[in-house]
Amino acid sequence: MNEVLNKQTKFIDLGLIDYQEAWDYQTELFDKSVKLKIENRKREPEDQVLTPNYLIFCSHPHVYTLGKSGDQANLLLDEKGLKEKHATFYKINRGGDITYHGPGQLVGYPILDLDNFFTDIHKYLRLLEEAIIQTLADYGIEAGRIDGLTGVWIEKSNPLKARKICAMGVKSSRWVTMHGFAFNVMTDLNYFQNIIPCGIDDKAVTSLEFELGKKPDMEEVQEKLKSHLADLFEFDLIEA
16 A cells, blocks of 8 residues: 555534435545545555545534444334424444434544554544543543443543533444544533433433533634644644
């Protein structure tokens, strides 16, 4: 393979977007990158094309998504209940169980060729978590990880008070990633009462707004998180 790495990463802000539309969009980018990597294997090193990297930020209307290893019993609503909540439901191809997306939540979809950075999914997830942890620290909130549970937690060492502020679930093929994280910034936490989040029934869910006791500035949160992601992954971020 060509030893030149491409760390340029195009930042795309999709704003509030239907879940299916965003899923189709990231799938298109993901498939193109995977196809390019397959084609590169047939080329001489000097003829290979560098694979692109993308960082997508968005939010979704009310939706519940279930990962390929999840249990649909963790969705506590039937079809009628979903309609009453103005919510939709999708079974998707990421790892993890069930989660909720909605307005006021910052969703990140990094579509990266990890061959451009490092080929380690465990490290990839830990760096995503670290970016959230550092962003929360900017607001004076201490957060961290719980062994065996992916995501970011407040009061992680207290089993009775630990609460999740960011869920994660990813898919990768040929070291290209898709899906990502869901950071509760100003999320309506009542919607989590309709699921057993990530299949964990003994811990609460929280948001930055709840922890601060006031509404944060979403644009400011995005900029802080972008900066931490760029530092941790050594991105060269390019605005769309």
